[in-house]
Amino acid sequence: MFHLILGACLAVSGDDCGQILLPKGDSPDLAGCMAQADRIVSDWLADRPDLTGGPAECRANADLPAADLRHVAPGVYVHFGTPRQMEETPDGRIANLGVVIGQGGVAVIDAGVSRAEGQALHVAIRRLTDLPIRHLILTHMHPDHVLGAEVMAEAGAEITAHHALPLSLQARAGSYLQSLQDLYPAAEWIGTRIVLPDRLVEDRDRIDLGDRHLDLRAWPAAHTDSDLTVHDSATGVLFTGDLIFRDLTPVVDGSLQGWLDWMADDPAAGATLVVPGHGPAATSWPEAVDPQQDFLTALAAQTRDAIAAGLALSQAVPVIAEALQPYGTFWNSYPATVARNATAAYKELEWE
Incomplete structure (x- = not known):
């Protein structure tokens, strides 16, 4: 697999630069990647007057930085982020990100804190499969989970989220992007933009991946007002987003009482593995939730x-x-x- 890479800089500052991976340029061979490079780059930059770009190149997948995806169940992979607050890390890559591969394509669960992290996740997925990335599911609106979304959208994914996410994300979009620029060098945030979902979950929904399906559930206010869980029917793996924190201190940004009610209701019934928004996966509900429940x-x-x-x-x-x-x-x-x-x-x- 070859990927189309563009060197991009802020138009107002030639010193703020980074590498942009353009998923539409993905090709199994170098010639195929180069054949469409000029058009893809031109179209991408035309929509971003704040950026300038130099000549593009096509690079092999193995030569690019990739997220570390751990195999946790058949067809299910997780990138475990650093369980610290963003300002305590060099790149903000603190969230756990999921990948589920079915016969009908790939579903991604959360996209990371920046375009750079979304690109690293895309490269890692392409080391596993050439199947199309059909879905991106956002578990809630916090920046460490959503700001890499545009990469998956450019790869062809439909973005799904809680019905309350668009309003909450739009209200904080400016501060999220500014914080990213204040905390990290340009190579980490260049090209990062807010992308809103295509599909909203009011209560429950289901995503079909052919040989398996993902059950989605939108919850009342708890960690945030836009929390969504994802359950894989084939393996029983449950992705909770930040409704569960492990190692990293839980953050109340929705309703404390609503969060306590969510934990008391045993929403992980039937799960074989619980993947939290931060920290290691757990093989039982008490292991996953007891410390957080005690603290809250x-x-x-x-x-x-x-x-x-x-x-x-x-x-x-x-x-x-x-x-x-x-x-x-x-x-x-x-x-x-x-x-x-x-x-x-x-x-x-x-x-x-």
């Missing part, structure tokens, strides 16, 4: 105590954070997250 239950209890004591938000947050310090030895990126969680919990629970 304690967060709710301490917050309610602070509210009952009549503490204002500014007073309550440090009190709650101090009470939760014993959990700090268990979770990565804990100090940066616990105060944020206390603030979110207080704002929600004070209205009970």
